[in-house]
Amino acid sequence: MATQHSRAVARLMISPSVVLLLGWMLIPLSMTLYFSFLRYNLLSPGEESWTGWTNYYFFVTDPSFWDAIWNTIFLVGGVLLVSVIGGILLALLLDQAIWGQGIVRVLVIAPFFVMPTVSALVWKNMFMNPVNGLFGQVASWLGVQPFDFLAHAPLSSIVVMVSWQWLPFATLILLTAMQSLDSEQIEAAEMDGANGLNRFFFIVVPHLSRAITVVILIETIFLLSIFAEILVTTSGGPGTASTNLTFLIYIQSLLQFDVGGGAAGGVIAIILANIVAIFLMRMIGKNLDI
Secondary structure (H helix, E strand, O other): OOOHHHHHHHHHHHHHHHHHHHHHHHHHHHHHHHHHOEEOEOOOOOOOEEOOOHHHHHHHHOHHHHHHHHHHHHHHHHHHHHHHHHHHHHHHHHOOOOOOHHHHHHHHHHHHHOOHHHHHHHHHHHHOOOOOOHHHHHHHHOOOOOOOHHHHOHHHHHHHHHHHHHHHHHHHHHHHHHHOOOHHHHHHHHHOOOOHHHHHHHHHHHHHHHHHHHHHHHHHHHHOOOOHHHHHHOOOOOOOOOOOHHHHHHHHHHHOOEHHHHHHHHHHHHHHHHHHHHHHHHHOHHHHOO
16 A cells, blocks of 8 residues: 555656646747737748737638638548548458468558658559559540649548558457457357348447547547648649648648737647547447446
């Protein structure tokens, strides 16, 4: 049993780490809040002035803001849909006894370790380039006009790129959960006359519900801040067709030099992210007994 003295010593020993972590989080957040109430432009250093809620008003009333919100929702929803459904199918495939199973699993999981910038460059230049890309070359061989994905379907193209990176993560989590399924349940259902689809929907999918919840929770946190893929491929264009909330804040802060407006956008993004997190914890987190 820990004595009161030992507990006090333990708290004293971990207190520097706690203070450091709190400072790491609270100082940038406090500075962001402070700058969001200032008229602060990098082109006019030393001329900062208190502006109250003006930055928030102009950021929210900017037509690009609502485009960015819908683009963010589309990106997150599209990647989640592809990664969860594709992850289940790949997990089913990898759970089978096949030749070179270990090598296949490594190849499937490998894209998760590729840096987002490198992944975006590969997809942009090697696959989606209408002149020299693989898809363009295949279209030319078939006698079809090559399709410029990044110009005519920029948001969907980014969904494909990001899904390619996150699909291995979902596959790994779902495969681990699938391997924990008691084979006796499957055998009993098969003996009772249940076909493959019934076994999948009534045994496998309910068993994977907790793993699917983990995938959705973790991926949503990271997908809300997609940035590198957009910067490298489309720069938010054409127009605002592929601008999400994170990229809009970048445009406001570093391209338009409006630090005050960008800070206000950052605060709004934090609030929206917390709303999404609370919603997910309440609606989906029940599967984890949270």
